[in-house]
Each structure stands twice: as structure tokens, then as C-alpha cells.
Amino acid sequence: MLLIACPWCGEREELEFHYGGQAHVGYPANPEGLTDSEWAEYLFVRDNPKGLFAERWSHAAGCRRWFNLIRHTVTHQILAVQSNRPVAAGQPKPVIP
Amino acid sequence: MTAENLPTLHALRRSPIGHLTDVLAEHSAAGRRSVRLREVPFLAQLDLQLHQHGSAAFDRIASALGEPLPTTPNTAVEAGDLRVLWLGPQEWLLIGPDGSAPATADLLRAALGDEPGSLVDVSANRTTLELAGPAARQVLEKGCALDLHPRSFGPGRCAQTLLSKVGVILHQVDAEPTYRLLVRGSFAQYLADWLLDAMVLL
């Protein structure tokens, strides 16, 4: 069981959360211009790293807000949590090292 | 619906666990390790969402209620006979006595004015179970992963969480402790049964 720190509610057990897959998958700028295989790539194909992975989660049984976090797919260690919650000035946004 | 047939309609209302009133009372124990369980049916519940904090509507609502909406996550405030629970960064649940929803809604709609936001009467969404007594925390701890120890959870705290896998809004009302559990109607019987079981096996 993971203990996930919701940016709003603090640490809650994994059961309260819904997994939203890879983060930062941008919607194509020109979707009608894509070939079928490019469209399928956008819809279905995701990275599957052995290591750090930026992914989306929603605190489904709590405040129901979406946020991103960076998780190590082998150790499950969560390195950073990122949301639209206003953070203290100067606090860096998490990036995958 | 006319005003004349309202009393008739009220007499026809059934709360999801109204049939358990006597059972809950029988299982409530007195004494030092006591815990009491009862249903508080038909509370007025309004879900309020605002576009953002710090808007003019936020301030107008604070004046109308006499208390600002809580902006600290998972906290609640009392404003007259209303209890206002934080549900999300721009979302609150206002809980009042049975029958108070229309008047509170009018007050809030007037305060909201033209600003973006929403106010929905969700009174029929959930019923309320009240668990109180020195052993109440021990009962909840059997099925709730939150740290309910007074060092991290106390009067004025609320949380949306799972209790025995059921989604609840948990609100600690006082230090006895008294907790209120807001639960969906279709889960109320299950949760009441689970609580009764947890109370017996203390």
C-alpha cells in the first residue's frame, strides 16, 4: 500500500486514489492532421520506464482533485508531488532528474 | 407542490436507516468505555462551489454567514446553526437543520450574485450517523486509515475518506469525541451494521 501525499489533504492511503496514467501527454495541436497510427500513438501508447515516471493521480475518495507526482516504478518511492495549489514563492517545480 | 401538502410529504419521508432507530439505541452503551450511535436524518446539505478564493462573492458570503468559508483543507467552521465543511479548494458543504435548505440557499445565491459558482441542494445525497463517547475513536479506527488521535485530528476537523471501504465525510464535532459521518443513502445500512459490529467487539 502506497501512502500518497495529496497536495490538499496530506498523506492518505492508496485506496483513496485513482490512477490517471502518464502525466504531461499533450493533446495534439492538429488532431485532424494525424494519421491513424499517429492518433493511436497519442491515444494508447505510453512510456513504460523502469525508474522515474511522472504520472497523474486523483484523490477520488477525498477532495477529488487531480495532481501529478513522480514515482519510481521499481521502488514505488514518490519523489515529488505537483498540483495547482499555490506554493510558497521560490519553491521549485519538480522535474525528473 | 403547494404549501398545504408539505406536512403530508414530510410524514411520508423515510430516512435510509430510519428502521434501525431502536437497534442503534439498544447498542449504545454507557460508562467509561461508552459509545453511542444514532442517525440524524434529513439534515439540510448544500454544496457550494466558487470560482476562486478571494473573489467578491467569497467576502459577501462571509458577511452573510457571519463567518468566512474555511480555506484550510479538511477543516470546518460553525456559523450560527450551520456547519461549513471544506470539501475542496473551491468547494464546501453547508449543513443545517432539517428544513433550512431553501432559506440558506436564498442567502447564498444573493451573496453569489453574478459571479461564477454553483449551489446545489444535496440534502437527499447522504444521511448522517453520529458516533459519540469515549470509545468512539476506537470504533472508527477499526476501519479508517486516518490518524484520528487528538494530536492530528480534533474538533473542527473534517475529512472525506473511507470507513470500512465506504466513502464518508467525517466531521469531528466536539472533544468527547463526537463524530458525524455523512454517508450515501445506499451505503447507510451497511455502514450502520459495520459500526454496530465494531461497537460490540470493543
Ligand SMILES: [Zn+2]
Ligand atoms: Zn485530497
